[in-house]
Amino acid sequence: MLPIDAAAHASRWRRRHPVDKAVLGLGLTVLAISLPPWPGAALVLVAALTVLLGPAGVPARRLWRAYRVPLGFCVTGALPLLVQVGGPDGFLTTADGGAVRAGGLLLRTSAASLGVLLFAFTTPMSDLLPRLVRAGVPAPVVDVALVTYRMSFLLLDAVRRIRQAQAARLGHTSRAAAWRSLGGLGATAFVRAFDRAARLQTGLAGRGYDGTLRVLVPEARVSVPFTAASVVLLAALAALTLVLEGPLS
Secondary structure, eight states: OHHHHHHHHTTTTTSSOOOHHHHHHHHHHHHHOOOIIIIIIIIHHHHHHHHHTTOOOOOHHHHEEEEEEHHHHHHHGGGGGGEESSSSOSSEOOOOOOHHHHHHHHHHHHHHHHHHHHHHOOOHHHHHHHHHTTTTHHHHHHEEEEEEEHHHHHHHHHHHHHHHHHHHHHTTTTTHHHHHHHHHHHHHHHHHHHHHHHHHHHHHHHHHOOOOOOOOOOOOOOHHHHHHHHHHHHHHHHHHHHHHHHHHO
């Protein structure tokens, strides 16, 4: 199980309905994208961090480990806006207004990433996917997503075990040995994935699979107070942005 999935299963909000958390987390993401980057996205970023580390109870170290990956993409995407290729001043020069555009893009994307992480850190996929059928998503699509979700953990565990076995046999002591080990790892992982898929198909057929996977979903109801508080927070962030946009811009 991935660390973010383990955190979602242990979250304080695990028993809340996914709609509650979607309104808050995805609402913050929409605000980060639609509001002006300054001060709108900055306010969303602070609010998302406060909710994640406060009421949601996400450990700071675990959040940073998950956040640094999308943050790296955000920084990588913003850096090209700082420079201009070609022009009368040289082949590579500083772009006019590039710092403002890069800062705005970085604020938007980093705040939007925190909104998505808020939903991911509090909602296990096993709680979300079965409910998508009630939301109108075709059952075969949900079934494929559920199987893929389950198989991904099995494959990751198999790859980890294979790498440990290769390391124990000195399979990474030289560049040539590392390449041979990498090839063996890919071949073995493919064979195991194919074998597990065949066994899964046989098991489903033996249980009378008729095109729909039936799984138990924890009972939960949409909390009107929680959803209303989330909407109030989102509205307050939007209103505060409109008030502060003039004085701070």
